[in-house]
Amino acid sequence: MSDTYCTDCKRNTEVVFDHAAGDTVCSECGLVLESRSIDESSEWRTFADESGDHDPNRVGGPVNPFLADAALSTVISRSANGSNADSSLARLQNRGGDPDRAIVLAFKTISSMADRLSLVTTIKDRASELYKRLEDQKCTRGRNLEALVAGCIYIACRQEGKPRTVKEICSMVAGGATKKEIGRAKEFIVKQLKVEMGESMEMGTIHAGDYLRRFCSNLGMSNEEVKAVQETVQKSGDYDIRRSPISIAAAIIFMITQLSDSKKPLRDISIATTVAEGTIKNSYRDLYPHAAKIIPEWYAKERDVKNLSIPKA
Template identity: 65%
Template sequence: MADRLNLVATIKDRANEIYKKVESLRSIKGRNQDAIMAACLYIACRQEEKPRTIKEICSVANGATKKDIGRAKDFIQKQLGLENDPSIQDMCTISAGDFMRRFCSSLGMNNQAVKAAEEVVEKIGELDIRRSPISIAAAIIYMITQLSEEKRLLRDIYLATGVAESTIRNSYKDLYPYASTVIPEWFAKDKDLKTLYSS
């Protein structure tokens, strides 16, 4: 699974450690092994500060559903006594910035656009936008690409992020009113911002 997500060796090693600990407790017999392995990988990604979405993990999990993986994650945390572990508690707090560079890279965005997207994500963190981090990341990417010479379609962003086109559109609508305050001036001037559409 880790290879299909192009994960680094430290994440694979961490996932193996977690799996071995759970396996040694002999408590996984009769459980969905694919979901257990996927949950170990999910936890390892978070602990190594290289988060992947449940949807991404699910895409390589040999038939385990998001629900299966979520249950397996909760089970593993309970079995290993990690419910109150600060690193696990912190791992639940992810931000749009955790996904930004990877998504931009998947879309082949140039360095300037990536830098602008990262600056926007920092400023957006100070606002009260009630959307999931991954939806915010996708909307920021859409906004930035609409201001660059390398425009991207909603479909391209959906394929890179896994966020539905309608969700990207709705998140974009929430971000649009803040465009002039969050988009760096070096990337887009006021006249450029007027080319953005509001809905």
Template identity: 45%
Template sequence: MSDTFCQLCKCFTEVVSDHATGDTSCSECGTLVVEETSEWVPDPTREPVSPVRLESGVSGSNGATEEEEEEALPAPRRKRRGRPKRPPYESIAEVANRFGSNFHEFWLGLGATIKDRASDIYKKVIDQKPLKYKTPAAVVAACVYVACRQESNPRTVKEMCSANGAKTKEVVRVKDFIMKYLVTEGQEIVIVHAADFLTHFCSVLGMSNIEVMAAQETVRNSEELAIRRSPISLAAVVIYIIAQLSNDKKAVRDVALVTRVAEATIRNSYKDVYPHLSEVIPTWFAKEKDLKQLPRA
């Protein structure tokens, strides 16, 4: 080593010579230096040495980072960074936890058991070909719906659609496929009865325990009759009848909003049940004179 004046350090420093390349560099800062007495000729085959930027990011030709250069480009030429997809299990939890501020809105509030089962169902069916072109919202809603069925705590398809904005027809197709697939896998799908919806609907409407018990007994008595109505429609009309016999009456519109059953369907179902009121309404809840005060079908 020998002392040579370094232009960067502005003083005489020891330098180190590389005999293989012919370079001489400052031992303090590492900058290439040239001794005045040497006849150093730059090698045209070597790339010029440029200072390294200490800032974060990779510098471009003009000293700016890649992010800064990209921002300077026109919008069509910028790199498209896709937003990361939301994990499906977060979507399942959001649907299961969804609450409404009052009974005019949907209300689910499902437990951890249903969320876990819905996640398991999702894992099993998501790679199936019929679901390839279905929207994620529809698949999530259908998985939660089937999980509710399997846990004997059913909810309606319309409630699931209200929870995450999925389309009803698509959710119906997806849940039908999932249920058939699970049956082929040896899993049992619980059959839905009108009584299964009562506790949930009555709770949202703020009905008392006595009214819930009366509705449950009315539904059981109604199922013995030849009334061809879906379980949800039958549950809706029974809730409407029990509400009319109680002090806190509910309008058809309120029952329709909670059950997601059309007002016209509730009225038509009422016409089917009305001739059998004395047979289905428990006598401990309403007497014959009380039944006569109900609206005529």
């Protein structure tokens, strides 16, 4: 599932892809936003019927604008008696390496991480483009592949307006790249590509509201609570709260849930937002003096807001 603007709901909503019909359907109202989509993934077929091998083989490769024919290769099958149909050709095949093997592996890693993070295709393609530019500059050799890929995905998310925290991306790195390594890789990528790409390399400013929908969804909050959180975050921008946008978002979610019937434990909010419990408490204390002004009146009465407790250190 991913977020797309629905012309019926008049807002960004989650959509579901019906691969059988080729339709993109709004999960809120059921409107078909796009029909007859083309599936550009690889198809499965088998040509080994005579040998009794029923495992399918991929025919061709998925459409990739960053690869010409690098992903295409010919695999020599075995004959019915178990020997190679042509051993000399097989030896030549084994001897010939794929010059683009590293970049194909990087693209596969980007695709795998993007799928685990539920990222849309535009972000995946943007990350692949960034890595291809690094590869063209021949500056990837000797560097941590997973960290570079994670850095490309982080930058692509920022540029496409769907930011992810470094902790979220770090948790999806199969190779175990640390948060510090991803941070260094991100700075390296920006430095290397800034001269070539100019203003298009800018990542923009992160706002607390950029994370709200995903965080609230992870916590299973109601529509009323989500609306209250969004309005509170918007009003908090009028005050000088010197905390990171992610910390402010987490603290406001905690504040709003304490005013609802389904109070969320601080630990659950910490896990859902990837913000440490101590950081949420400190941000909460900075927001608390302004609570009566930033929390919408329709959601909580002034008396209820005054009864909010400050979490212990």
